[in-house]
Amino acid sequence: MNNKPDSHRPAKNRKVVIIGLIVLVIGTMVVYSLWQISENKQDNANSDLRTDYPMATLQSIAQGKILSQQYCRSCHMLPDPALLNRFKWKNVFPQMGLRMGIKAHRGESYVGTIKGDDLIVPDKPVLNEEQWQDIIDYYMNTAPIALPAQNRPFAIKRELPFFSIQKPKQSFEGKQVLGCYVKIDNSVKPARIFVANGQTKKLYLLSAQLNVIDSVSTTGPVVDILFDHGNTMICTIGNELGANSDKLGTITQLTITTEGKMQLAARPVFDKLGRPVQILAADLNNDGKTDYVICEFGSITGELCWMENLGNGAFTKHVISALPGAIKAYIDYRDNKRPDLYVLFAQGEEGIFHFENKGGGKFEAKEILRFPPIYGSSYFEVVDINHDGYKDIVYTCGDNGNATLVLKPYHGVYIFLNDGKGSYRQQYFYPINGCYKAIAKDFDGDGNIDIATISLFTDARQPEEGFVYLKNTGNLNFMPYAFPADIKFERAVTLDAGDINGDEKPDLLIGNAFFDFGPFKYNISEPLFYALKNISK
Numbered sequence: 001m002n003n004k005p006d007s008h009r010p011a012k013n014r015k016v017v018i019i020g021l022i023v024l025v026i027g028t029m030v031v032y033s034l035w036q037i038s039e040n041k042q043d044n045a046n047s048d049l050r051t052d053y054p055m056a057t058l059q060s061i062a063q064g065k066i067l068s069q070q071y072c073r074s075c076h077m078l079p080d081p082a083l084l085n086r087f088k089w090k091n092v093f094p095q096m097g098l099r100m101g102i103k104a105h106r107g108e109s110y111v112g113t114i115k116g117d118d119l120i121v122p123d124k125p126v127l128n129e130e131q132w133q134d135i136i137d138y139y140m141n142t143a144p145i146a147l148p149a150q151n152r153p154f155a156i157k158r159e160l161p162f163f164s165i166q167k168p169k170q171s172f173e174g175k176q177v178l179g180c181y182v183k184i185d186n187s188v189k190p191a192r193i194f195v196a197n198g199q200t201k202k203l204y205l206l207s208a209q210l211n212v213i214d215s216v217s218t219t220g221p222v223v224d225i226l227f228d229h230g231n232t233m234i235c236t237i238g239n240e241l242g243a244n245s246d247k248l249g250t251i252t253q254l255t256i257t258t259e260g261k262m263q264l265a266a267r268p269v270f271d272k273l274g275r276p277v278q279i280l281a282a283d284l285n286n287d288g289k290t291d292y293v294i295c296e297f298g299s300i301t302g303e304l305c306w307m308e309n310l311g312n313g314a315f316t317k318h319v320i321s322a323l324p325g326a327i328k329a330y331i332d333y334r335d336n337k338r339p340d341l342y343v344l345f346a347q348g349e350e351g352i353f354h355f356e357n358k359g360g361g362k363f364e365a366k367e368i369l370r371f372p373p374i375y376g377s378s379y380f381e382v383v384d385i386n387h388d389g390y391k392d393i394v395y396t397c398g399d400n401g402n403a404t405l406v407l408k409p410y411h412g413v414y415i416f417l418n419d420g421k422g423s424y425r426q427q428y429f430y431p432i433n434g435c436y437k438a439i440a441k442d443f444d445g446d447g448n449i450d451i452a453t454i455s456l457f458t459d460a461r462q463p464e465e466g467f468v469y470l471k472n473t474g475n476l477n478f479m480p481y482a483f484p485a486d487i488k489f490e491r492a493v494t495l496d497a498g499d500i501n502g503d504e505k506p507d508l509l510i511g512n513a514f515f516d517f518g519p520f521k522y523n524i525s526e527p528l529f530y531a532l533k534n535i536s537k
Contacts, residue, residue: 053086056137064138067131071100076348076373081143083374084404089139091403101125102132113403116245118301150409150431156464156480162444162471163508163532165487168195168210172528179511179529180221180241184498187227191500192260193509195529196222198241198493203234205260208500210531213260219250228281228290232256233269235279237297241493243401245299249273251292270307270315274298282331282339284308285361293341295326302326304343308361320363323349330382342368346377346399369416369424371397374404376411379437385449386476390418398435400457413438413453415476428476432468433459439497441506444536448472452508454492463490467510488526490514501533508532 056064072078084092093105094113101122103111106129127135167173180198184191192213193206198221205213220236232255238248250273253265270276270292278295285291289309296302302324307315325347332340338357345351351370355363371377376399385392393416400408412435415428434457443450451470458465464482466489471479483489494511501507514526 053140056141060134060137061141062138063131064134064136067127068135068138071127071135072096075099076350077370079372079374081139083372083408083410084143085146085406086140086143088404088406089143093136093139095403097132100127100132102127105129105132114300116243116300118245118299147406148409150433152431152480154478154480156462156468156482158464158482158485160469160481160483160532162469162481162534162536164535165483166210166531166533167527168206168529168531169212173525174514174528175523175525176515177512177526177528178221178241178493179513180493181223181225182494182496182509182511182529183225184496184500184507184509185227186498190502191498193500193531194225195509195511197528198222203262205256205262208502214262216254216262216264218264219252220248223276224278225254226279226281226292231281233279234264235276237275237277243299244275245301247272247274249276249296251276251279251294270294274302277327278329280329280331284339284357285359286338293320293329293331295329295343297327297346298324300324302347304329304341304345304355306361318361320355321345321353321365323347325350325377327377328379332382342382344377344380344395348373350375350377352380352393352395368422369393369395374408376400376402376408378435381438381440383440383449385415385440386417387447388418388420390420392416392418393424394438394440394451396435396438396453398432398455398457400434407433407459411435411457413451413470428478430468430470430478430480432465433457433462434465434491436492437495439495439508441497443469443497443506443534444471445505448474451478452495452497454495454510456491456493456513458491460490466491488524489530500531503534505534505536507534 069078094110098110098114098121102125178198179195181196183194190208195204201218201220202215203218203222204215207213218236220238221241222234223237224235226233233251234254235251238246250268251270252268255263274296275298276294277297280293281290283290284306291309292307294305303319304321304326305317305319307317309315323345325345327344327346329341329343332342338359340357341355343353350373352368354366354368358364375397377397378399379396381394382391395414398411409431411433412429412431414426416424417427418424432453432455434455436454436456438451438453440449440451450472453468455465467483469481473479491513492510493513496509497506510530512526512529
């Protein structure tokens with residue numbers, strides 16, 4: 001055995017080290033590339049490049065298009081195949097098929113794809129197997145493999161020169177926060193602030209300095225508060241915010257003393273409601289008594305209704321529309337006689353409808369705008385944005401918590417201008433993933449209507465989408481601004497505008513939604529809400 005040192009070993013060791021470093025670098029690049037692909041697939045979700053779906057015959061595709069126009073349109077606006085990628089369309093077919101009585105198709109069971117006790121499945125399928133396959137072939141063979149990217153005219157600036165950002169005290173911070181409702185109450189002076197915690201089911205009353213005055217426990221997450229001539233009523237959606245078929249929503253009287261002490265009535269004014277999200281007060285039948293309009297968002301079923309005031313605390317319920325998804329309503333006194341309603345529906349038959357008050361508690365519906373059921377309509381405002389004397393519509397879509405969870409380039413904020421004859425034409429669009437609400441006001445006092453937006457279903461790589469302030473520079477040209485990068489904020493549930501500090505300039509409150517869990521948790525805390533004080537001159 002030769003025990004002499006190997007004179008070539010140092011050189012060999014250097015080679016081994018160099019080779020090891022090369023392998024490490026290459027491996028790191030591969031892992032990073034895979035991570036990027038994974039991130040794009042998970043967060044952007046429209047880059048699924050599966051092309052293994054068998055090509056159908058031209059006859060089947062053509063027949064599927066005809067059948068979709070006949071059957072799919074019977075429930076909602078016909079969705080274009082281009083609105084989703086092929087992989088996501090595969091998630092839609094079981095749910096749509098079940099609604100048409102198709103419980104299974106070619107070995108795949110559709111039962112259980114829709115949760116909810118209020119689902120009604122027809123006893124017999126409305127289509128045979130071949131017809132249903134034709135519709136599937138039409139969508140799967142004409143839908144894109146991947147949706148296009150957002151097309152923004154201007155990038156979002158990570159600065160907010162128009163507002164000073166204020167957080168509440170440390171007690172409101174946590175690794176999981178859900179500010180489900182915020183309100184700046186200017187019905188009293190000085191202004192007061194309401195903030196609801198959707199996790200702890202508590203409603204807080206705060207001063208303009210963000211100091212807690214009082215709090216009260218509620219039966220569920222608060223989603224709306226009605227202030228009507230000193231009468232305050234709170235609306236809880238049920239036990240939780242998520243979709244369900246429960247009829248546990250309530251509307252309850254809230255008493256607030258001059259010292260700010262809150263007390264809920266022992267019994268709700270209205271209960272057993274299907275996920276109510278808004279309450280409005282108006283004398284709908286001109287009998288001199290205050291009636292109430294309630295948007296019951298529901299799950300699979302829901303309704304827009306009004307409660308007729310019979311006096312002495314008695315009410316009778318009347319259904320205005322049996323459509324589910326009523327999410328936002330406005331009362332309009334155009335003729336100064338009978339109040340009309342403008343309502344956004346955000347499920348299935350998505351659209352904005354005008355309900356003309358015909359008297360006697362009867363309403364006649366007219367379609368104003370209609371949207372595909374995949375849009376995820378979330379909010380709208382009625383405002384004269386171009387100062388021509390006619391009320392226009394600012395509309396957002398971005399609800400993305402369903403079977404089509406994918407970043408959609410058509411999510412964002414839209415402006416539809418009123419032609420003065422009751423028709424509305426799209427004039428502006430700015431893409432924001434998961435856009436959830438927009439408030440249109442002249443925030444900086446220059447005479448132009450600006451737009452403040454929030455997003456709940458943001459792109460993880462674009463946290464700035466959580467709050468976007470669109471400054472109107474004139475002629476419906478908007479420059480986008482967002483929170484500075486050093487402020488940890490990604491998504492929000494709700495937003496309100498009002499004068500917090502009495503300087504006659506509109507401030508903002510943002511209800512934060514932050515959940516720090518999973519394999520990539522940040523191990524940080526965020527506040528339940530943010531206050532944005534207006535510092536424009």
